[in-house]
Amino acid sequence: MAKPRRGREPRPLGFYLLAAFFGLxxxxxxxxxxxxxxxxFQGPNGGLTFPMNGVSTHWFHNLxxxxxxGDFGGALTRSLILGLIVMVVTVLFSVAAGLGFRHRFRxxxxxxxxxxxxxxxxxxxxxxxxxxxxxIVGFEPNWNSxxxxxxxxxxxxxxxxxxxxxxxxxxxxxxxxxxDLGATxxxxxxxxxxxxIAPSVIGIALFGxxxxxxxxxxxxxxxxxxxxxxxxxxxxxxxxxxxxLYALGTLTTxxxxxxxxxxxxxxxxxxxxxxxxxxxAGVGV
Amino acid sequence: MTGQTQTLPAQRREGAxxxxxxxxxxxxxxxxxxxxxxxxxxxxxxxxxxxxxxxxxxFWDxxxxxxxxxxxxxxxxxxxxxxxxxxxxLNTLKYAALTWALTLGIxxxxxxxxxxxxxxxxxxxxxxxxxxxxxxxxxxxRMISWIPxxxxxxxxxxxxxxxxxxxxxxxxxxxxxxxxxxxxxxxxVLFMVVPIFNSMMRIDRALVEAAVDxxxxxxxxxxxVIIPLSKPGIxxxxxxxxxxxxxxxxxxxxxxxxxxxSVGLMMANQISLLQxxxxxxxxxxxxxxxxxxxxxxxxxxxxRKEL
Numbered sequence: 117m118a119k120p121r122r123g124r125e126p127r128p129l130g131f132y133l134l135a136a137f138f139g140l141x142x143x144x145x146x147x148x149x150x151x152x153x154x155x156x157f158q159g160p161n162g163g164l165t166f167p168m169n170g171v172s173t174h175w176f177h178n179l180x181x182x183x184x185x186g187d188f189g190g191a192l193t194r195s196l197i198l199g200l201i202v203m204v205v206t207v208l209f210s211v212a213a214g215l216g217f218r219h220r221f222r223x224x225x226x227x228x229x230x231x232x233x234x235x236x237x238x239x240x241x242x243x244x245x246x247x248x249x250x251x252i253v254g255f256e257p258n259w260n261s262x263x264x265x266x267x268x269x270x271x272x273x274x275x276x277x278x279x280x281x282x283x284x285x286x287x288x289x290x291x292x293x294x295x296d297l298g299a300t301x302x303x304x305x306x307x308x309x310x311x312x313i314a315p316s317v318i319g320i321a322l323f324g325x326x327x328x329x330x331x332x333x334x335x336x337x338x339x340x341x342x343x344x345x346x347x348x349x350x351x352x353x354x355x356x357x358x359x360x361l362y363a364l365g366t367l368t369t370x371x372x373x374x375x376x377x378x379x380x381x382x383x384x385x386x387x388x389x390x391x392x393x394x395x396x397a398g399v400g401v
Numbered sequence: 402m403t404g405q406t407q408t409l410p411a412q413r414r415e416g417a418x419x420x421x422x423x424x425x426x427x428x429x430x431x432x433x434x435x436x437x438x439x440x441x442x443x444x445x446x447x448x449x450x451x452x453x454x455x456x457x458x459x460f461w462d463x464x465x466x467x468x469x470x471x472x473x474x475x476x477x478x479x480x481x482x483x484x485x486x487x488x489x490x491l492n493t494l495k496y497a498a499l500t501w502a503l504t505l506g507i508x509x510x511x512x513x514x515x516x517x518x519x520x521x522x523x524x525x526x527x528x529x530x531x532x533x534x535x536x537x538x539x540x541x542x543r544m545i546s547w548i549p550x551x552x553x554x555x556x557x558x559x560x561x562x563x564x565x566x567x568x569x570x571x572x573x574x575x576x577x578x579x580x581x582x583x584x585x586x587x588x589x590v591l592f593m594v595v596p597i598f599n600s601m602m603r604i605d606r607a608l609v610e611a612a613v614d615x616x617x618x619x620x621x622x623x624x625x626v627i628i629p630l631s632k633p634g635i636x637x638x639x640x641x642x643x644x645x646x647x648x649x650x651x652x653x654x655x656x657x658x659x660x661x662x663s664v665g666l667m668m669a670n671q672i673s674l675l676q677x678x679x680x681x682x683x684x685x686x687x688x689x690x691x692x693x694x695x696x697x698x699x700x701x702x703x704x705r706k707e708l
Contacts, residue, residue, distance in 0.1 A: 144587065219432070230444050236692075240668055245455045248455060
């Protein structure tokens, strides 16, 4: 039944059953989101469920104009800035650490397990811990200090694990070639290693940004007096009963899609540039 | 710049070269520590110290307005002797077990289909992307997106009513254990799909061919070759799903409509009542439970070797 041979043999029945299962799975993933996207275009008198009561962009205007949702703009701005800071820091720290982990050094095992622990410690615990720590030391929790740290405990392990995955498949012959040609360690990294790992580094950046942009539990106790977007959305879920909630959902989802498309575009660009430059190889010989 | 690799015949330059070599060797020895330092410091300040803080505070005293430094076991005593605690832990474990079983079943099937039944690499990557994209949108938005679907007047109920399958709306769909587990599966199934798919893509296809040539049926290939070789992915996915569900509070709060409790929710409530020492004791117990569960799962597989 499960012959994964490539070629022109007819598909077994199992294939069609599994394909149907996959189709249902995709429906399961996208169906609910599609529902709220449609419902966010409810008419002004529409409610939280079907049927549609006319079609309008009323709830999107409502989101921006009447300030019905509190400080939506400010929360969005803070989340975007925080996401960008987390993204940059995650890329810098995890690429550096990834390079470091290629050598054996004392304590590497401990640091690795701390990173894994950071992934498995429940988010609310990190949130509570950092909140208490700031409290005891007497610092005011703020979205760009305590919340930044809290988000990094979630994004850095992902960055580090991706770096491990990259370097386990990395061909060291390229670096040796660079060294043999007289490159300094820095030149080797700048002109050989970084270009090769660039697409995965974009992946780390994407992870860093979106994980931070969506993080709720780790922000709860650490954001201080100003909300980030997930906190704002959470506040809305408990006290807003109009489709403005769906408008917000549609908008933030669209924003996430834009970020993914941007990242995919960047990866494609890097690969195309590489293909173009690669084709020069041997031309001068 | 090129000194290390050139051969230098002149005697007097040998001293300089060896000094430079010493320096590069020293730099090479120190470099890994410097490279790992920022990451390590971040974990120390924002993970290890906070956890130590929680442990310390869990022994403190508190009243309705403040916490009082002290050393007492009362927080633990109150927590562990309350039948409510045990019930909540049981409920949380139930969520974790159900979510784990469902995400594993769905995740494995989906990964298996894409890795072994889809023939071209382009299609494999495309379908994989299709699965991962919803993961990038807000968790809370994905949770509330179930409400118009499951509600009393929701899509599912009205469809079933229109089809004549049921006579009155099903009440158990929303604000119940059903909706909580459904939301968990929706949120976290990708944490299962991705690592299992990753493991499967690395299985040497020649092994499958060999099994088929040796007369194995499709089912035998699945159980004797693919499942054992997918174990690392299954373990990593399981760790993610179980730890995420064990610590969750927001899904339980939103999707059960306040009708059910979980350990995370109990903590969140204590935090909102400013009972920090009680929440801290709760956190320590939760951390121990999660660590034990993960340690058990890690016995199956060395994840560092599998990356």
